[in-house]
Amino acid sequence: MRKFLFPVIFALLISALPSGVASDLSGMPPLLDPNNVYAANTPNNFAATVKGYPALVYVPNTQSNTVQVYDQKTYKLLRTVKVAREPQHVVPSYDLKTLYANSDLGNSLMPFDAKTGKPGKRIPLLDPYNLYFTPNGKYAVVMQERMKQIAFADPHTFKIKKTLKTKCAGVNHADWTADGNIFVASCEFSGTIIAVDTVKMKIINEQFIPDTYAKHSASTHAGLPNLGPQPQDVKLSPDGKTFYIADMMSDGIWTMPAPWGKLTYINTGFGAHGLYVTRDAQKLIITNRDDSSISILQFSDNKIIAKWKIPGNASPDMGGVSADGKTFWVSGRYDDAIYQISLDDGHLIKKIKTDKGPHGLAVWPQPGRYSLGHTGIMR
Numbered sequence: 001m002r003k004f005l006f007p008v009i010f011a012l013l014i015s016a017l018p019s020g021v022a023s024d025l026s027g028m029p030p031l032l033d034p035n036n037v038y039a040a041n042t043p044n045n046f047a048a049t050v051k052g053y054p055a056l057v058y059v060p061n062t063q064s065n066t067v068q069v070y071d072q073k074t075y076k077l078l079r080t081v082k083v084a085r086e087p088q089h090v091v092p093s094y095d096l097k098t099l100y101a102n103s104d105l106g107n108s109l110m111p112f113d114a115k116t117g118k119p120g121k122r123i124p125l126l127d128p129y130n131l132y133f134t135p136n137g138k139y140a141v142v143m144q145e146r147m148k149q150i151a152f153a154d155p156h157t158f159k160i161k162k163t164l165k166t167k168c169a170g171v172n173h174a175d176w177t178a179d180g181n182i183f184v185a186s187c188e189f190s191g192t193i194i195a196v197d198t199v200k201m202k203i204i205n206e207q208f209i210p211d212t213y214a215k216h217s218a219s220t221h222a223g224l225p226n227l228g229p230q231p232q233d234v235k236l237s238p239d240g241k242t243f244y245i246a247d248m249m250s251d252g253i254w255t256m257p258a259p260w261g262k263l264t265y266i267n268t269g270f271g272a273h274g275l276y277v278t279r280d281a282q283k284l285i286i287t288n289r290d291d292s293s294i295s296i297l298q299f300s301d302n303k304i305i306a307k308w309k310i311p312g313n314a315s316p317d318m319g320g321v322s323a324d325g326k327t328f329w330v331s332g333r334y335d336d337a338i339y340q341i342s343l344d345d346g347h348l349i350k351k352i353k354t355d356k357g358p359h360g361l362a363v364w365p366q367p368g369r370y371s372l373g374h375t376g377i378m379r
Helices: 002-016 213-217
Strands: 056-061 066-071 077-082 087-092 098-103 108-113 130-133 140-144 149-153 160-165 171-176 182-187 192-197 202-208 231-236 242-247 252-257 264-267 272-277 283-288 293-298 303-309 316-321 327-332 337-342 348-353 362-364
Touching: 056 087, 056 098, 066 087, 066 108, 087 130, 087 362, 098 130, 130 171, 140 171, 182 231, 182 242, 192 231, 252 272, 272 316, 283 316, 316 362
Parallel strands: 171 231, 231 272
Antiparallel strands: 056 066, 056 362, 066 077, 087 098, 098 108, 130 140, 140 149, 149 160, 171 182, 182 192, 192 202, 231 242, 242 252, 242 272, 252 264, 272 283, 283 293, 293 303, 316 327, 327 337, 337 348
């Protein structure tokens, strides 16, 4: 009888384990804390790879076709590098050794040495609007927005391994579940989000964002046509239970149970766009691009606890938290500037004029063991 009991007991024990423990994406580094996917991202907790690297800000300027590199401490412009047409984001590689400026209309990446900030040789790549890496580092995930597809490529050579056609228009931002098996991506121009199986490289879910224009946005978008929802940045909550999705035309964000479920709306500000987790993993920073403001959400109760106005006619777009967690750097997409904001009280520390059209800037180095891409999704 005993020889039959052991397999039964073992099976019961396995089934009682928390979800994700036995089914994490193969090759993905294990979570340091099952209740905090950002446990490795505490202030100045640098991987050995980037320890001692100079604190820089890389700014891609979409209208000038340049990347400008600034010193975070002195605010000095160190170099301006000419790149291919419309650089959208500067993306840390999975291994943290390289930063890639992705030029979608220029069909190429420009690599920068993460230690020196110096550019390398241009890499041909079709329509790289945004760039991510699977949590096991096996693939680069290229958001080919113009082509309505997602490409899975070698993370070093960027040779395409598989191309996934999407029905949705404007696929651009994404984030992964805590176990790494699924990523949720936003499709800006079709007003939808999709879920993609990381291993099978297959779309497994899709849903439309509810149109809340009349209820939430008609007054702020007075005189403008209702373009419908426009989902933007996507971010996983520290406990891995919720996805947050910014919606520029609904003036707020949506929460969704991870990996998939019903959407719930939270108002934040006109033109909600970028999402960033504070170093203590207690709060979510939300940039409101058309409101010259930044909203702060508290994860514990999903309440907006602060809203900070940036002086002047700012257009806060994409950004990043400083390594020490004390400040937030953000691009002014339509006012040709970058801003350094205090995360204590939201006051403006520094405004720096840039070339035209600054977009997805990267604050580097950042704490964390590896990069999932974008402007620095670290875990």
